[in-house]
Amino acid sequence: MGSKLAGQTSMILIVLVIVIFMGIGIFLLISSIKPVHDDYYNLYAHNLLLSVLRRNTGYGGYCDTISSTISCAYMTSYRNCGGVECRNLSFEMVPRLIESVIKPTFDYCMTVEPENGTYGDQLVYGPRCDVVMAKKTMWTANEKILQYGANLNIKMMITET
């Protein structure tokens, strides 16, 4: 009776050890396989924002570049560029340009707000901002536009689809 019990105990112990080892193995394998490329994605987000802001629009004047168009849209939205209000023009151009540049596997959301964040609406560009904001893993880039005596904070958030 006693030796039978001892045999069962050894078997249970062995099975336990096997299960523990398999658990540790699976955990370590998953944690080592999961890729983390934060630096590259941060660089990508930063360059995406920077290159979009610097791009010429072809309109000149208040809307010479995308950044000046965004400034005009925020600070003096009543002004026109090519017969279109700055704000409407920015909502037409910015998403189209970003979508032609960004990788198809990424979603994006771009926001514009004044530096102190206390007055004025937030301009939001991107058709899937709610999805981007809800994701846990996102890479962000920040830039400032100084025009018309005010600083505007531009934030670009990208996530994998």
Next chain:
Amino acid sequence: MIEVMSMKTRKGGKGQVHLMEYVLLSFFVMLIIVLITLFLTGWQMSTIGSEQRKVTYAKAEFLLRAFTNSPYINKNTYKEGSMLEDSKLSSITCDDLEKLYGTGWYAEVESLEFKDECTIDNYPLCGKWSYCKKEGEATTFEIPVNIYRKTTGEIDIGFLKVGLYIKQG
């Protein structure tokens, strides 16, 4: 006499059970050793793989940053970099860049609008610059950049692609 016989049989049966227990135990111990060996080998291989990926990403990031900040291909007045000047892109060669960054890579700059490879004949109406030949399997990384058109002063948008060759063995 009969009692002695039955005692002997009982002792023999117990011995067989013990033997079976030992055989089973040894089998499981061997199984554990084999599993541990397999697990350690697999883990080490995956660790080596992930380390290799990390090194590749670090090298790619270095090359991307080096390109976007290099004064040899960037417009001087943009301190933040990522403003590649088309005339500089046209004049620099693979040999020049290999002297700076070593070998084992290739690079491409491509405009969003113009797709023709730049040569002496079609500059500035072109939008693709390639450095060092593509040879073999490579891991590629891409970031958006600006391309400054020196003749018109326009700022275009494009992609900088860097490929790193994967060394086998």
